[in-house]
Amino acid sequence: MPEHVSILQWAGVAVLALAAVAWVTGLSRMLRRGGIEAPAAGPRPGPTALPALPRQRQAGPDRESVELTPAEKDAFAGLVRQLAEGR
Incomplete structure (x- = not known):
């Protein structure tokens, strides 16, 4: 461990690394649960709302319109x- 790096800096790096791993894990689980996978051969379903x-x-x-008077x-x-003229 380098002398110029404090314990708090190492702890910050560790916390950020753990947060990144948790985010990737949660994202992959969410995508798997949501059914966003390559579809099997067959007709594609229609668009869903x-x-x-x-x-x-x-x-x-x-469309609305109003007739103007001559004035x-x-x-x-x-x-x-x-x-x-103002241009």
Whole structure:
């Protein structure tokens, strides 16, 4: 054991090594339990929904539109002209 390395540093290395081994062991067990293995020959199952995500709508929201009055159209055209000149 080198003289310039303290006992606390060695203990820290040992704790980190044990934590890494525990993490790898837990991860491998979790993957084996979850059924994430190479599938055997045969048809692939269809996609499954993730339980933590809410169901997604099949279609987007309905489109909304509002007719502008002639005064509003003129005001919008003026605004567009002002923004184009500001470049």
